[in-house]
Amino acid sequence: MERRLLFLYLAGLPLFALSSVSAQEAPKTKKLKIMMKSAWGSDDPTRASFPFIHGLALADAGHDVQIFLTGEATYTMRKATVNAIMPVGWPPLSETLEKVVAKHIPIFS
Numbered sequence: 001m002e003r004r005l006l007f008l009y010l011a012g013l014p015l016f017a018l019s020s021v022s023a024q025e026a027p028k029t030k031k032l033k034i035m036m037k038s039a040w041g042s043d044d045p046t047r048a049s050f051p052f053i054h055g056l057a058l059a060d061a062g063h064d065v066q067i068f069l070t071g072e073a074t075y076t077m078r079k080a081t082v083n084a085i086m087p088v089g090w091p092p093l094s095e096t097l098e099k100v101v102a103k104h105i106p107i108f109s
Contacts, residue, residue: 034058034064035065036054038068039071039073042076042084043072045086046088048076048087048093051073052097056100059103059105066108067106073109076093
């Protein structure tokens with residue numbers, strides 16, 4: 001008899017686990033502070049545009065983003081260079097940069 005009660009008790013445990021999971025609230029996502037760093041210049045246009053594309057996506061997700069450019073990447077802030085950078089599979093850097101500026105994402109070079 002005791003053995004049957006034990007099995008009945010053990011059989012009911014998964015049901016208790018399911019009821020406690022449904023009662024829990026989904027965890028809230030934490031707002032992150034992210035700095036995107038790049039040293040890629042116009043010699044590799046796809047990689048040169050990554051900090052702007054990824055920074056924009058992270059800002060759209062609600063995070064605080066800053067972009068920090070070093071070395072050859074500082075030349076991507078020239079208007080003539082921005083207009084010439086056409087990354088493979090992504091929109092031109094000039095379009096992405098307009099969106100970054102509209103989102104007020106700080107760019108340090």
